[in-house]
Amino acid sequence: MDKSQSEMQSVGFFGLYKESVKTIFSWKKIFTQITLTFILPLSFICLAHIIVDDILNSRIEHFEDNKNRYYHRRESSEWIRYWTITFVYLTFLFLFSLLSTAAIVYTIASVYTGGDVTFKKVLKAVPTVWKRLAITFLLIYFGFFIYNVVSGVVAAIAIVWAVTTPNPTFGDIVLWILFILFCIGFIYITALWQLASVVTVLESSYGLKAMRKGHDLIKGKRWLSWFVFFVLYCAFAGILILFYAFTSKFTFLTIIVGLVCLFLLMNLLLLGFVAQTMLYLVCKSHHGEPIDKVGLSTQLGGYLGQEPVFKVSKDVEIGYTQSHPHVVGV
Known part of the structure; x- marks a missing residue:
């Protein structure tokens, strides 16, 4: 992130992805650690659920075609198994999405402030961050x-x-x-969700307040945010379709394609998590809202128990603008 905050205002669609990729490669060690710890399990869960869901649906259809009372009981048992596995899947999906978001937003914010970010610090901060994120996530899920x-x-x-x-x-x-x-509408809500998640980590607001602030931030950058997440969704859907097409019959090629899809999905999710934080910085710059580097650094230290959380300068807050003697470089 070698652009100043004022320069981020002019970052467009390709520029946002370019800055995201540059950030990942500039700090590839810690992003690799985060990916292997949080995003790899998230990617594996997404792909594994496709196989399990296909198997369970086939079994349910088989029992539905038989009118025998025994098969009817087996069908009921399969439906219970289906919804139990779906609940477990959504629970782990929710958990690792929270952890991935918390880890990456915290890491990028630490890089932004020029602080000494290590994977150990990230692991220490994540448990504090994700509790606030959980409330925002649940409200967004309810909205969806x-x-x-x-x-x-x-x-x-x-x-x-x-x-x-x-x-x-x-x-x-x-x-x-x-x-x-x-x-x-779906992709717009997704963009609002991603911005609200970043707001939850970097500002004092969470839940409905974070959603309202995310809505305020996205004004003026709606098309940028829509296209950013539209491309990510298309790539995500393409990977899942490719994986499903080659897993209907188990062969050696299935293993190869499965590993390729896992690798692609893992990197796509990493890019998406980084891009959402970059979009936050672009929107902040578009609204002329300066971010106080010292205040944000203190705020991040609160997650490590170094300072009271969110007892910081108002420059971090959305909607607060003032003439600043300096602009913090990204």
């Missing part, structure tokens, strides 16, 4: 749930209307428009 429920109801009504309308071509066009709007 409401959004998906409402979207599902709208989609069901639209499909019924499209099937019964005398003009099927027009109905198809409406369905595609609704799908595009759903994707735009």
